[in-house]
Amino acid sequence: MKISILKQLESKIHGEVFSSKEFREFYSVDASSYKIIPKIIVVPKNEVDVLNTVKIARKRKISVTVRGAGTGLVGSALNSGIIIDMKNFSSIRLSKNQVNVETGVIKGNLDKKLEASKKFFPPNPSIGSFCSVGGMIGNNSSGSRSLKYGSVIDNVIEITFVDGNGNKITLPKNKKIAKQIKKIVNGIDLEKFPKVSKNSSGYRLDRIKTENDIHKAIIGSEGTLGIILSAKLQIKDKPRKQILFVAEYNSVIEAAKNCLEINKTNPSAIEFVDKTTFDQIKSKFNKKSKCLLFVEYDEKISLNEKKLKEIITGKIIKKLQTEEEIEKWWRYRDSSLHYSLKSIKKENRIPHIIEDAVVPLENFPKLFSILNKLNKKYKTKSIVYGHAGNGNAHVRLISKRKKRDLIKKIATEYFDEILKLGGSITAEHGDGLARSEFIKKQYGSKNYQAFKKIKKYFDPDNILNPGKIITSKSSIIENLEQF
Ligand SMILES: Cc1cc2nc3c(=O)[nH]c(=O)nc-3n(C[C@H](O)[C@H](O)[C@H](O)COP(=O)(O)OP(=O)(O)OC[C@H]3O[C@@H](n4cnc5c(N)ncnc54)[C@H](O)[C@@H]3O)c2cc1C
Known part of the structure; x- marks a missing residue:
């Protein structure tokens, strides 16, 4: 039996x-x-x-x-x-400029261990200490400081994982596998990959230039190619000094335009919050203000302050220099998702679906125009915050009409517009159930075929997280809890 x-x-x-x-x-x-x-x-x-x-x-x-x-x-x-x-996979081994971590390690524990040696792992999702290293690699996560230091994909040296064949593999060390994957990558159409500073959609084959980059195929693969056991992460020295400016703007489009100039001054972060967030901050703001930009520098502080003052079009209302003050204001920014939920009645919340698109920075103001157009058309409202320096806007939609079809319609139109602007449908949260069906549109059929070959290579029986990234089914409005 x-x-x-x-x-x-x-x-x-x-x-x-x-x-x-x-x-x-x-x-x-x-x-x-x-x-x-x-x-x-x-x-x-x-x-x-x-x-x-x-x-x-x-x-x-x-x-x-x-x-x-x-x-x-x-x-x-x-x-x-x-x-x-993977919660039992929790060991951390620190060496000079690297750390070997098992993937169940919680980010907060990694941060504590690194802090004791005055080091840090740069990608800093706003969820703070609660996510795991495995999830961060699985999603190719990033955060405010990814503007200067990159996403997870820019900070991982080696990955050890179990693929769908039941083999334990270390990349890029395994040269035989690296060669075979590189062959598939040679056939991709690079032109169809968005030219954005952060991208968590599909498989990031565009980042594989040599066989030494092969592990990057696994980063952002959302558990569809392998179960990561451990990874070697690149770590950096903690900056000795930081300065954070908070500036008010009377126009969202003006703030979005200004990001391009501010970005040229090499800040470690440029973040955006709209009125929903700053209405919850205990501080005085001008009544006419529509949004705030948070601009942080972690080197050449006085020179950068001078440069910023020459080009900023908003009004600087805070100049924060102590660790305590800086942390306090970052907590306000990191609470934006929480504030957005607090400010919308439960029955008017539309699920996260279009919450993470990214466009080339020069097109960032246009992203807000698209949102305004969609809001008018579908009688929705939106709350926006996000990683403005990267052209990455987190959008929370509000609507009384709880129709599943409405969500799909808005998402399809929004993503089409994002693609026209040369953007990606997701900068850091991944495709999951909301966006996997749009990946073919994002990358074109030639690249999608390459993605399928990679999937088949590591998971020929499609047992690893099926339905994500490679799928012929629509899952955007299936399995939504309260619909
Ligand atoms: C309030 C809030 C703020 C957020 N802010 C940000 C932000 O600023 N930036 C950002 O990038 N994200 C953000 N996120 C999204 C999310 O927190 C991050 O992407 C996080 O890194 C996910 O980690 P996790 O451990 O929770 O992953 P999970 O949700 O458990 O998994 C995420 C994906 O990774 C895969 N995965 C998990 N472990 C492994 C493994 N060992 N091997 C292979 N694949 C694996 C899973 O299968 C899944 O596909 C936010 C979320 C919330 C709720």
Whole structure:
């Protein structure tokens, strides 16, 4: 008699295996509005457990989806088969300018360890300390300081993972695999990749210039190519001094225009918040203000201050120099998502779907014009904040009309306009359930074929997080919880 998948996993796994209703409910949601109930949850104790889970799943034709901290905004870590939770993979080994981390490490723990040596890992998602290193690599995350220091893809040296064949692979070390993947990459149409400073859509084959870059195919792959066990991250010395300016603008478009000039002064961050956020900040603002820009420098402070004052078109209202003050104001900016939720009645919230597009900075003002047009057409309102220096706007839509079709319509039109501006449908949150169906449009069929070849190479039976990145199905309005 054939034993059940659950029994087989229970007999092979040294860690824990769960299938009770409570656990399946817990793992059915993340920070998105989607919900998918999985069948089984595996919490592996070691890498043999991960290998065995994949091998069993492959034989028994059930999916395996890896989960970090579950803070993703588009349901990337949700699926119906096995969910594998990497929380026991928590070791951190620090050397001079690198750190070896297992992927269950929570960002806050990594930050603490690095801080003791006056170092930092640059990508800093606004979720702060709560996300995992695995999730950050899975989504190619970034944050305010990615303007100067790049996204995860710019700061990872090596990745060790288990692919869908059940093989443990280290890239770029494994030269045989690197050669085979590079061959696929040679066939891509680079012109169809957006020329933006951050991009988490599809597979980032555009970043593979030599075989030494092959691990970049895994970064941003949302658990569809492999379950990452550990990674070697590049770390930097903490800047000795920082200065943060907060400036008010009477026009959102004016602030968006000004970002291009400010960016030329090499700031470590330029962030944007609209009235929804600053209405929640306990400070006095001009009644006419429509938005704020946060501009930070972490080198050549006085020279950069002088340069900024020559080109800024808004009014500087804060010049913050102590660590305490700077942190306090960054907390306001990082709370924008929370403030946006606080300010909209639950019944008027539209799920995150168009919340993360990015355009070349010179087109950033046009992104706001597009939003205004869509808001008029569909009688919606929007709250915007985001990583302005990168041309990356986080948009929260508000509407009384809770129609699924409306969401799909708005998303399709918005993404079409973003593509016309040379942008990407997602800068840092990934494709997940909201955007995977738009990837072919984003990259064109030649590149999509290359993505499919990469998927087939690492996961020929499509067991790793199926339905994400490579899919022929529409999932944008399926499995939305409150619809
Ligand atoms: C309030 C708020 C603010 C946010 N701000 C930002 C921001 O500024 N910048 C930003 O980039 N993101 C932001 N996010 C989105 C999210 O927090 C980040 O993308 C985060 O890095 C995801 O990490 P996680 O551990 O929660 O991943 P999960 O949600 O658990 O997973 C994300 C993806 O990574 C995959 N994954 C997880 N672990 C592994 C692994 N070991 N191997 C392979 N794949 C893996 C999953 O399968 C999934 O596809 C924000 C979210 C919230 C709720």
